[in-house]
Amino acid sequence: MKALQESPQAEPRQLQVQKPKFKWGKWLYHLVTGAFALLMLYPIIWLLMSSFKESSQVFVTAHSLIPDPFILSNYTQGWEGIAGQSFGTFIKNSLIIVGFSTIGAVISSALIAYGFARISFKGKAFWFACMMVSMMLPHEVVMIPQYIIFAKIGWLNSFLPIIVPQFFGHAFFIFLMVQFIRNIPIELDEAARIDGCGRFGIFYKVIVPLIVPAMATAAIFSFYWKWEDLINPVLYLNSPDKYPVSLALKLFLDSETASNWGAMFAMSVVSLLPVILIFFLFQKYIVEGISTSGLK
């Protein structure tokens, strides 16, 4: 009985003794984690800082992050572009490719996902399996015939081979949206049906507003993939006035001369800006998308 009475008193005392130690652990934790995070980001910070250094200084002072002197001329010089095209042209091309691809991929994937999630029809399991398999299929298996087909119909050196396939749904996005639609109570569909909505009405008026987060996630990833895509532009585009940013940067690299470092770094930074900006603005959707469907 005495022991029982003592124990509640003993516990707070113990906690009080441990408290300063616990705080020290917390500081250690933040020190280690923060240092590791900085280490991870070091290459990006280095790239950013190097873009403000004089080209001749970039590698002489590669150990230092502080540009001395601090210059902005790399950006003006880089923006003048390469191969007779201003960097603005490359950005415009990238935006066209990314914009149309993303719109196509998101809308078509939403329609397809609705079909898979809400309508039962003969052969559904088969087509769903096809979709899952196509997620794991190496692109290399279809790359060469696709190239031959697009060459035969005269689509080379245009954006069409890159954009058009996106209008037929993207397996990852379909999968993501199917998961999302399945969590929407089907009573909502029923209510809309009783109110006189057809299938498309239900899709457009009930489902679409509710899957906006999934569509946003898909749009963000479509943006990333198309913005960073290199192999398709390399394959299909051959005149510099059609080059997107990724291919233009490769051009900078190929023609690198001792004096060109600064401009190349500056334009690398410019190419990363939209990606990083979208990342910070829409983090929530990205984290959700990855955690629920394993999007890369």
Added chain:
Amino acid sequence: MKLRPSGDNLAGYAFISPFIIGFLAFTIIPMVVSLYLSFTNYDLFSTPQWVGLGNYIEMFTGDEKYWTTIKVTFTYVLAGVPLRLTFALIVAMLLNRASRMVGIYRTLFYLPSIIGGSVAVAIMWRNIFGNEGTINQLLFFMGIDQKIYWYQEPTSALWTLILLSVWQFGSSMLIFLAGLKNISPEYYEAASVDGANPFQKFFKITLPLLSPIIFFNLVMQTISAFMTFTPAYIISKGEGGPLDGTLLYSLYLFQKAFNFFQMGYASAMAWVMLLIVGILTLILFKTSKYWVHYESKEG
């Protein structure tokens, strides 16, 4: 009161028709063509010449570079994927605690994954490991006056690519973090009562309960690692050098198809790649029953 997905063949096919058309036009037909081409010699301009298994035989018996690319790619995948997942798990466990800073750390650790596939990052990586690059200069400041010529030696050049892939552990980390949050704290409390140390908790609770997620990550990351193209293409300037040290499978296939116009040979390479990826996935699935624990079965 019909609250199940309603049956309607016409509407069903209408909604998924974009997928079916796209799947036939951009997957099935190209696959059939690719399989046919793999038995031919084809240079894109003249008609394909039937050579039977010639391309496959050449690949395995006549093409030394092919074995190099196999070796390089397997090293890249077998070293890169486990390292990346290990890092992802360690950092996820580090971040699995209640603290306001965790959100910020998570963002910072994830950032490399978002930009990692870009040309800009490949250019950055190439320069950091350059002869006069940051790494060598930092080594110098730490008192190591021996430059490492990362891109003049095949092994070290490949390791810079592996490091670049490990650097992008963020997406796996996010998935692990979501998995860790789903593990009920009661398990750990019960283990503490039984006097388990942190290592026992990790190996007896965390790892088994996380194993389905680890398995999923392992499969997806292995497949995507096999298809890596951009960093090798940029860092080696399309060559795969030095001495084919960074000649990843996709890069060699690309060279064969679009530099040498050996479309038949490249198609055969693509089919072998598909087989390798398929077999690896199958092996992972077969071994999964020995190490992947599904809670529903146990409970």
